[in-house]
Structure formats: C-alpha cells, structure tokens
Amino acid sequence: MINPLQTPLLYRVLTSLVAPVLPLWLRRRAKVGKEDGSRLQERYGRTDHMRPPGELIWLHGASVGETQMLRPLIDRLLEKPDRHILVTSGTTTSADLLDKQLPDRAIHQYLPVDTPRATARFVAYWFPTLAIFAESELWPNLIWTTERANVPLALVNARMSNASLHGWSRRKRMARSVIGAFNLILPADSKTAKGLSQLLDRSVPEIGSLKLDAPALAYSQDDHDGLRRWIGDRPAWLAASTHEAEENVILDLFQAVRAEKPDSVLIWLPRHPERGEALTKRTGGAQRSKGETPRPDQSVYVMDTMGEMGLALSLVDVCVLGGSFAPELMGHNPLEAARAGVPVITGPHLSSFADLFDAMAAAEAVIIVEPDALADAVLQGLDGQLSDQARTASDFAEQQSGVLDITVTRLEELIARRYMDPDDWGDTPS
Structure with missing residues (x-):
C-alpha cells in the first residue's frame, strides 16, 4: 500500500482527487455536531469576515488544548496597537470557547480542509504577516501554500511523540518538505528537539513548553x-x-x-x-x-x-x-x-x-x-x-517562566525579517 505521506507530489495529487467528496463528508459531520453547519464555507477557505488592514498574525491550534495554550501569546502579540490576530482551529468546542474569549482585534475561523484549492483560497484572502502553528498540527498543503506565498512560518511549543517522530523518520523527504518549511521551530521538550534535529539535519534547540509559563487560571x-x-x-x-x-x-x-x-x-x-x-x-x-x-x-x-x-x-x-x-x-x-x-x-x-x-x-x-x-x-x-x-x-x-518571553522575542524577530531583503536574512533560525 502506498502511503500518501510518502512524497509531496503524491500527497498533492491525492488531496486534489478527494476534494470533490469533501462537501458530502463535511455535511455528514455537521449533522452529528462535529462541524458548524452555518460556517462550512470556512472549511473551503471562504469567509464573510473582512480582512483587517495592516499586520495580521495567524495562529493555528488543533483544538481546545492548543488554542488555550496560545491565549497568553495572543495577548502579547496584540500589545502592538495596529496589529490584528487570526486564530484557526478544527473543532466546534474550540470555536465556541474562542468566540467567548478572544479579545478585540482577534478573529476566529475554522481551518480550511487540506486541499490545494481550499488552502490557496484561504492564504490568498488572509495573506498573513506571519503564520504560527502550535505543537504538532501539520497540514502539508496549507504549509506549502503559505511558504509559496513568502509568509514566514513558525512552529511553537513543538511536541511530537516517539511514534510520530519515528513515522516522519521513515518519510524523510516528506518531513523535510513539510517541517523543513518552518523558518522557526521552538520545541517544548528535549525529545522533540533531538528528534527534529536528527530529522532536519540541523540544530533545533529546546526552549521549554509554553504551557509551563501560563498564568494562574481565572474564574468567576x-x-x-x-x-x-x-x-x-x-x-x-x-x-x-x-x-x-x-x-x-x-x-x-x-x-x-x-x-x-x-x-x-x-x-x-x-x-x-x-x-x-x-x-x-x-x-x-x-x-x-x-x-x-x-x-x-x-x-x-x-x-x-x-x-x-x-x-x-x-x-x-x-x-x-x-x-x-x-x-x-x-x-x-x-x-x-x-x-x-x-x-x-x-x-x-x-x-x-x-x-x-x-x-x-x-x-x-x-x-x-x-x-x-x-x-x-x-x-x-x-x-x-x-x-x-x-x-x-x-x-x-x-x-517555570521565561518561555513566553523567549517565544515572543523570536516571533517578533521573524516578523521583522519579513520586511528585509531575503538576501540579508542570513541563517534560518531554529
């Protein structure tokens, strides 16, 4: 059996072929409450929201755990008054919670399905200043489309299990195409740092987990x-x-x-x-x-x-x-x-x-x-x-403090690099 994650070309071809049946799949999910039927257009990269002018930082987390971990980072990135935030996730529970929690100048959207056309539509419309993915939520077409648009990519709080690292190690060409597209990788633990260093053949030092630097939880x-x-x-x-x-x-x-x-x-x-x-x-x-x-x-x-x-x-x-x-x-x-x-x-x-x-x-x-x-x-x-x-x-x-400060500093450096001539970038940060 051929694994669709074996090569980038095969993945793109197969995701293009399955695209016509995705609307049926999404409608079925909506019927059982796994999708928001009123917002299915977002899964195709379409939206009723206007893109705000100026800098737009896009952060993506899979579900509740990842998006809640990103909340302090969102607040810090919004300290610049003219900046806006786009947050994407893939579950209705995370969307419901974020709709109640997100501050002014922050928008939630559902992540587009990972087909070439949906991801191209999404990236072209929002055209973010920086794309930040959390932990191990890696969608190849979305990452490649963002990279081709010359949008810097960051993987924060990167965490991978032994099984995941082993799986990627068996598909090194694919791994280097997907994970290697990130300009900045900030691992949350030593296992991930070591595994990604070996996988990418470059040093990816651990900085620690953002979850360790979160404030005490609030309540009514x-x-x-x-x-x-x-x-x-x-x-x-x-x-x-x-x-x-x-x-x-x-x-x-x-x-x-x-x-x-x-x-x-x-x-x-x-x-x-x-x-x-x-x-x-x-x-x-x-x-x-x-x-x-x-x-x-x-x-x-x-x-x-x-x-x-x-x-x-x-x-x-x-x-x-x-x-x-x-x-x-x-x-x-x-x-x-x-x-x-x-x-x-x-x-x-x-x-x-x-x-x-x-x-x-x-x-x-x-x-x-x-x-x-x-x-x-x-x-x-x-x-x-x-x-x-x-x-x-x-x-x-x-x-357990300091990880958030380090993360914000490295992300701001990456944003600043976007406005430079690529020839002046020097080495890609890790």
Whole structure:
C-alpha cells in the first residue's frame, strides 16, 4: 500500500482527487455536531469576515488544548496597537470557547480542509504577516501554500511523540518538505528537539513548553461563592481531565473515598464535555452544562463545561489529574493545579509530559501512583497531609517562566525579517 505521506507530489495529487467528496463528508459531520453547519464555507477557505488592514498574525491550534495554550501569546502579540490576530482551529468546542474569549482585534475561523484549492483560497484572502502553528498540527498543503506565498512560518511549543517522530523518520523527504518549511521551530521538550534535529539535519534547540509559563487560571467569584456554599465544610476533591478509558478507576476511587469520608464531595471535570451526561447518570450528581445547581444531599458535581478548570481548582483540597490511568493515555499538564496551590495526584502514563513529570517528581512536587494506591493518596490530601507537596508544586510552577518571553522575542524577530531583503536574512533560525 502506498502511503500518501510518502512524497509531496503524491500527497498533492491525492488531496486534489478527494476534494470533490469533501462537501458530502463535511455535511455528514455537521449533522452529528462535529462541524458548524452555518460556517462550512470556512472549511473551503471562504469567509464573510473582512480582512483587517495592516499586520495580521495567524495562529493555528488543533483544538481546545492548543488554542488555550496560545491565549497568553495572543495577548502579547496584540500589545502592538495596529496589529490584528487570526486564530484557526478544527473543532466546534474550540470555536465556541474562542468566540467567548478572544479579545478585540482577534478573529476566529475554522481551518480550511487540506486541499490545494481550499488552502490557496484561504492564504490568498488572509495573506498573513506571519503564520504560527502550535505543537504538532501539520497540514502539508496549507504549509506549502503559505511558504509559496513568502509568509514566514513558525512552529511553537513543538511536541511530537516517539511514534510520530519515528513515522516522519521513515518519510524523510516528506518531513523535510513539510517541517523543513518552518523558518522557526521552538520545541517544548528535549525529545522533540533531538528528534527534529536528527530529522532536519540541523540544530533545533529546546526552549521549554509554553504551557509551563501560563498564568494562574481565572474564574468567576460569584460562581465560586455559590458552589462554596454547597460544599460548606465538607472535604472536596477534583477528578480533572479524565478520559472515558479511566472513568471506572475514578468511580472506584469515589466509592473508596466515600467509605472513609461519607461527607466528602467530588467535582468531576471530564476532558471531553460530551461525557457529562453519562457521568451524571452513573454518580447521581448535578450536571453543570444543564444549569443544574447541586442539592445539599448530592455529593457529585459534573462540570462538563469548557474553560472552567480554574473554578474547579478553587473549590477543592486535592486534584486527581486524569489522562494517566490507562495505558493508551499520555498525561496532562499538572501546572494548572500546582499554580492554584492544590496537591496534584496523577497516574503512571505520562509520556506527553515526561520531562516535566520527571522534574516534578524529583522535586517532590507531584504524586504519581498506580490506581490501587489512589484512595490512600486522596485521603491524605483531604486530611491536609499534602500541604508541603502543594507548596513545593506551587514554587516549582513559579520557576517555570521565561518561555513566553523567549517565544515572543523570536516571533517578533521573524516578523521583522519579513520586511528585509531575503538576501540579508542570513541563517534560518531554529
């Protein structure tokens, strides 16, 4: 079987051939809520928005996690008053959240499908001053079209798994055509930096993760006060960013904790909000997305809403961080809880943030346990026995700064280079 990612020419030919059937595919997705039916034209590179005059910086993130990571970067780039921002993503959840969050002079659009015609239409219309892609969201036609338009390309917070790096290494011609098109690559971890250096045959130094340099999460004080009245003096713990594959682990944990502390309450914030209804039925709790306020006799509140991790963390004594209790999972960022001063307990499957968790474990700033040891760890947190760990984690989080400043500086340098004669550019930055 021929892999369409084997060569650039084959990829372009195949994506051109499938283009006529994409409208049917997108309409089917819209029927099941995976696309916004009222905005399908954006998936073909068309829009009703006028392009603002002057500098337009385009940032792309795949979904909620990536676009939320870009928020502080967007704010910094908008410090120049005459500059505008275009943010693209591919999911309805990220679009809904960004539509509520984006500041003035920032626009959200859905990413065009990766066909030669749709990407050419998109780039020609928006013609950005700089294109910034986040993490590992790489669409070949879109990248090549942007490169041909002489728009500088940056890959920020670059993160790739071992499997992804291995896959690209088997297709070096394609990798060098796609990843090599970036004028600036800023890896988030040493594994990605080393892998990309070998792949591109040039030095790509690690600078660290933008997720480590994020501010403490904000929340509504009114919402906090209302839920605080429900909790009262009861001990409270959080199951955060959990996946369906580990829900039984959390349910068993809930029963074990209740057996020791019958008055304890659980706030459950699933990674994917669509799991909220099932979790509410299984626990007998209240469901936030339906506007329900938990009754005094309820011990579970399912916060199946986006962008409310800060609120959840403000209410609890300890956080169990999901995405880590099943072999197919790879962990989530623990620094949000650490910055909130909440003890962090997580599982053993942490490959996406291996460097970070290794450093935190060495500093005794996180507790990593197997599922059978979870209950004891949570009970220690509810008894106040993890306060030293919480302080250490908070201090550790405060030390993870500077990545955002470095990223902004390098991006501004790349913008400035655009206005220079290419013959004066010198070496391509990495």
